[in-house]
Amino acid sequence: MRYITAGESHGEALVAIIEGLPSNLFIDVEFINNELQRRQGGYGRGGRMAIEKDEVHIVSGVRHGKTIGAPLTLEIINRDYTNWKDKEIPPIARPRPGHADLAGAIKYNQRDIRNILERSSARETAARVAIGSVAKLLLKELNISIKSKVLEIGGVKTEEEWIKVIEEAKAKGDTLGGIIEIVIEGVPIGLGSHTQWDRKLDALLSYHIMSVQAIKGVEFGLGFEAAKRPGSLVHDEIYYDKEKGFYRKTNNAGGIEGGISNGSPIVIKAAMKPIPTLLKPLTSIDINTKEEVKAAYERSDVTAVEAAACVLEAVCAWVIAEESLKKFGGDSIEELKRNYISYLEYVRNF
Amino acid sequence: MRYITAGESHGEALVAIIEGLPSNLFIDVEFINNELQRRQGGYGRGGRMAIEKDEVHIVSGVRHGKTIGAPLTLEIINRDYTNWKDKEIPPIARPRPGHADLAGAIKYNQRDIRNILERSSARETAARVAIGSVAKLLLKELNISIKSKVLEIGGVKTEEEWIKVIEEAKAKGDTLGGIIEIVIEGVPIGLGSHTQWDRKLDALLSYHIMSVQAIKGVEFGLGFEAAKRPGSLVHDEIYYDKEKGFYRKTNNAGGIEGGISNGSPIVIKAAMKPIPTLLKPLTSIDINTKEEVKAAYERSDVTAVEAAACVLEAVCAWVIAEESLKKFGGDSIEELKRNYISYLEYVRNF
Amino acid sequence: MRYITAGESHGEALVAIIEGLPSNLFIDVEFINNELQRRQGGYGRGGRMAIEKDEVHIVSGVRHGKTIGAPLTLEIINRDYTNWKDKEIPPIARPRPGHADLAGAIKYNQRDIRNILERSSARETAARVAIGSVAKLLLKELNISIKSKVLEIGGVKTEEEWIKVIEEAKAKGDTLGGIIEIVIEGVPIGLGSHTQWDRKLDALLSYHIMSVQAIKGVEFGLGFEAAKRPGSLVHDEIYYDKEKGFYRKTNNAGGIEGGISNGSPIVIKAAMKPIPTLLKPLTSIDINTKEEVKAAYERSDVTAVEAAACVLEAVCAWVIAEESLKKFGGDSIEELKRNYISYLEYVRNF
Amino acid sequence: MRYITAGESHGEALVAIIEGLPSNLFIDVEFINNELQRRQGGYGRGGRMAIEKDEVHIVSGVRHGKTIGAPLTLEIINRDYTNWKDKEIPPIARPRPGHADLAGAIKYNQRDIRNILERSSARETAARVAIGSVAKLLLKELNISIKSKVLEIGGVKTEEEWIKVIEEAKAKGDTLGGIIEIVIEGVPIGLGSHTQWDRKLDALLSYHIMSVQAIKGVEFGLGFEAAKRPGSLVHDEIYYDKEKGFYRKTNNAGGIEGGISNGSPIVIKAAMKPIPTLLKPLTSIDINTKEEVKAAYERSDVTAVEAAACVLEAVCAWVIAEESLKKFGGDSIEELKRNYISYLEYVRNF
DSSP, X not given: OEEEEEOOTTSSEEEEEEEOOOBTOBOOHHXXXXXXXXXXXXXXXXXXXXXXXXXXXXXXXXXXXXXXXXXXXXXXXXXXXXXXXXXXXOOOXXXXXXXXXXXXXXXXXXXXXXHHHHHHSGGGXXXXXXXXXXXXXXXXXXXXXXXXXXXXXXXXXXXXXXXXXXHHHHHHTOOBOEEEEEEEXXXXXXXBOXXXXXXXXXHXXXXXXXXXXXXXXXXXXXXXXGGTSBGGGTSOOEEEETTTEEEESXXXXXXXXXXXXXXXXXXXXXXXXXXXXXSXXXXXXXXXTOOEEEOOOOOOOSOOHHHHHHHHHHHHHHHHHHHHHHHHOOSBHHHHHHHHHHHHHHHHXX | OEEEEEOOTTSSEEEEEEEOOOBTOBOOHHXXXXXXXXXXXXXXXXXXXXXXXXXXXXXXXXXXXXXXXXXXXXXXXXXXXXXXXXSOOOOOOSOOTTSSHHHHHHHTTOSXXXXXXXXXXXXXXHHHHHHHHHHHHHHHHTTOEEEEEEEEETTBOSHHHHHHHHHHHHHTTOOBOEEEEEEEEOOOTTOBXXXXXXXXXXXXXXXXXXXXXXXXXXEETTGGGGGTSBGGGTSOOEEEETTTEEEESOOTTTTEETTEEOSSOEEEEEEEOOOSOOSSXXXXXXXXXOOEEEOOOOOOOSOOHHHHHHHHHHHHHHHHHHHHHHHHOOSBHHHHHHHHHHHHHHHHTO | OEEEEEOOTTSSEEEEEEEOOOBTOBOOHHHHHHHHHHHHOSTXXXXXXXXXXXXXXXXXXXXXTEEOSSOEEEEEEOTTHHHHTTSOOOOOOSOOTTXXXXXXXXXXXXXSTHHHHHHHSGGGHHHHHHHHHHHHXXXXXXXXXXEEEEEEETTBOSHHHHHHHHHHHHHHTOOBOEEEEEEXXXXXXXXXXXXXXXGOHHHHHHHHHHTSTTEEEEEETTGGGGGTSBGGGTSOOEEEETTTEEEESOOTTTTXXXXXXXXXXXXXXXXXXXXXXXXXXXXXXXXXXXXXXXOOOOSOOSOOHHHHHHHHHHHHHHHHHHHHHHHHOOSBHHHHHHHHHHHHHHHHTO | OEEEEEOOTTSSEEEEEEEOOOBTOBOOHHHHHHHHHHHHOSTTOOTHHHHHOOOEEEEESEETTEEOSSOEEXXXXXXXXXXXXXXXXXXXXXXXXXXXXXXXXXXXXXXXXXXXXXXXXXXXXXXXXXXXXXXXXXXXXXTOEEEEEEXXXXXXXXXXXXXXXXXXXXXXXXXBOEEEEEEEEOOOTTOBOSSSGGGOHHHHHHHHHHTSTTEEEEEETTGGGGGTSBGGGTSOOEEEETTTEEEESOOTTTTEETTEEOSSOEEEEEEEOOOSOOSSOOEEEOTTTOOEEEOOOOSOOSOOXXXXXXXXXXXXXXXXXXHHHHHHOXXXXXXXXXXXXXXXXXXXXX
């Protein structure tokens, strides 16, 4: 299974193609749209969210509500596009610190930084949420579920405090990041592999998580805290129970040992930096004149940590779905489930 | 460029094949061996290090000291193998918490856990150091260098304290992890890409870093700290100087913005958990009898943070070398450098 | 560079995403549309061609006519879709010999064969022609060109005879295939590689060519004839001329030796089987009743050899473009060309 | 599953790593060695075959005779190496037409053509036969078998004639190619896919086949002949029988329709060109002086069609094994077979 996303922030649409889905998976469009709307919510979002109200349109890969083995095309129209398409849009020459603006313009030899920011924009994460929703639908068939929780915004930990720091930041023309926890439950023992570097489940999850806009750190289980404790207070002792099979009383490993899921919930934390587009802009350089200027301002939010939580759920769902398909095979949901169930039975009898 | 490693901890040898190296790269075997020996050093290592004294043997891909475009085979003999090969080795039934032991045995349907631990062992990182050394040799041609520093062992920050906590852990039959910083200097603006999730430089680095045995967290620049500060105290303002071109006075981003290298040093921190093999073993379950037992003990170290630092340098070197080849092309070192130099000139004139 | 296509024959649209194109490539939409119309032409086509009149719509990846490094989304609307979307379409239970119908239905657990044929249909090749047209635009920048020629239809070799055998086949409710030659000129010495199986240029071309619907054979240069002659009458002797550099007087190898382009035109022949949808249908089995029936009939052509020639040009253009990017690198057309020109100069002085 | 081969013709050894094999596959070394010796046989081979007598050495991935999920390293020592390693070997400046010599030297910027021919040599196919033998062992577990037959050598079709034309060619210092048929039996319905170009089974097989040294053409079933006949005489009508399920009375498609295996034997023909190293060498150019010379001579055979047949079996076995693992999943042979058997039962009841 693989996917590619396409589309610019103010282009006609975001498009994603998912290739390799099994057939006969019911594509619950309402569920996908709910997920898209979760991504648009959260305190601290700017005006664009009101315009957008994202909805997925399925262009290919589904008949009578179910996948047919063919590639799925997901399209999310940019409602803002009609306002943009005939406008004369002046080029941007003042790169924003913290964005791809400057490095992107140099890499791709662009004098109008809009040609970079249109694609580097977090708008792209709408496509990933749609993709992740499809992965979640597949995982539901295997009784695997994914949740997230915002742990911190701007360094504080309660919803009450969040509102306060967000309002303060807004007043100052500043922005905030935060910390998110993702928990994946129901993952069977045995996804990922210790046998080759690129097959380790935590490595794969990190690859996808760190690819999400604004994420600067990721950790599994105790994470950085594990580096401080002695081994006797880190590793999760192994127990056995006829009902549960092998199990743990602690989950400091975050559900992955040696690159393989161990049957405990997978627990990940990720750090999101503050949005780099500031209403009160930072110092920058005009790429043409080389003079010191203030960075460009592009409509933006104060914070988007809650949105990022949805996106992180989505990319994690993808990894688990993909690894499930690799391990269990199957071209139809029926075949996948047949193989899956027979594996679970094998595990119970190991 | 790609690589695969193979080999078990007490097998005949570790083997790695690197495919896609440009020709005419001088392979400095002494340099590779020095790197291998750096990996074996550090306070807190156990007895195996004395036995090993790793040396690389180049089986293919080099003539008269230089690559010829053909795949490079690197072999590191396990000196311990001769002691093992004719021994009767009893099967292991007591999985060690924190290792791939239990999940691996179930995934691969093995009753002798040795069949898992032989491959999941951190012994494999010797192959990665050899591979990374080759990448470093390539990066030297482009004036890119990689260093690492141990920041913490067992939660303390000075060498003096390290010795103390290591000795204490050793006395208790316990183990320690730590925190490592990697710094990559000389990376040009423009490696990685914002255009697709799987091409982002920080995502690629995370993928490789998190694939290293025992790593549980990774962060770029400020990392988790960035989640706590307002945007105005995070993003690195942009300056310009005729000599230096575009530059920054801070490096909170850790050298990567929007998934693209921005010309500042790339700064990464990684968290290593304590080694999961404890002299005073943890509680486990016999996979055959299902009775509670103490986990198996396999000769091991108290801590290997300094070794892990070498390994992390190696995997980061690989990523930067691979991305350089993708961006600059070239089948010979001469062609790569020609393209590289012409790009650097273009950047200066942007 | 990579691409995925999506879309069903009677779905809303065909969609393709191309990822990894350099920036600043002018996307000549008229040229792409001309290529799409070439695909729709040729003697022996059925009624659908009249309905279709394909045109590409570019959803993403282009601003002011040029690529921006972002993924290109190409969409080709199925004009027939509006006629189909609200129709009650009866399921198909009678698989057509020569199509994916039966094997596809079993693989993907489908009782309505339409769920297979909608995707296996050669309609998908419109997407590939659009993709290939983009590749051709890139190759034009490197002075590389691709042409094709129909050598045979239904076993005969002149246009006059073709019309005759096509009319005869039509009258009988039968179909015809043919043989196509593709010639790629201007390919520099050095694309592909002898060093690993999956990097050989002829292997890559075969992979793409054989993936085109209805292609059953492929050969390079003399091809099967080379198997009959002695080596002294096969291998192309090497000459040198100050102007031309190394050159050949013959081209029995078809431009590739040891998996590497050798500077001669790349010459490929491919065999297309007759279209498997016959107006006078073949014997089949109802997949539900298991009774002997006549295969389903789905509107189709008598022959599509001329169309296939366009498609083969397209997939070959893709391979050469992709290999050029691998060898020469470059994120913008300017960087690609700079590297390319410096390589050509190097070759001249070798 | 994936593999990389490494090693030069007169280097120390050929090495291959296979990654992704299921565990608990019995690795029958004797079988692999028999296959290696089949590759060395056949009328028309030169002196090297007597020296070689290839034997595989398994460096990693196997314990107690069975795979453990870890990468398999296969090593084939070049017995000739001891004679070569301390020799002063003069550089080669006279490229042989039909080899990678000239294009390779230019691509990789080599003045000594030996640096190219050492890797482009068909010696590499020994590694592929070893790899293919492992694939065959896996396929045996699924009751899939692969055979080959030489159909022609030098344009003639009987063994008697072969000996004659080979002796004639030898006397003239010339070489011969031929045509080979590969037949794969027992492949279930449903390998490969029509849904995306790069997943079609015939495309994958062509990719691997055309990557074999000296292969210039490939066709499936009727192949080029299919291009000449009307559809009614090409497509294989579908029948059903309670015992056999769906079946065909003809196999003009060669077992693949729409990129998917259809349950009939897969039948492939491949054309091998004459060996390009001629005892009576062809005209060439000295790459340094640019003067007309005779091509270099490197010890070689008159023909190697029988050897190539073994190699083609090997690469086809690989493709079928890899596709089986993709479709059926499974980390151990037991899991693979469990899933496979349950699929076969499903097919019987379709």
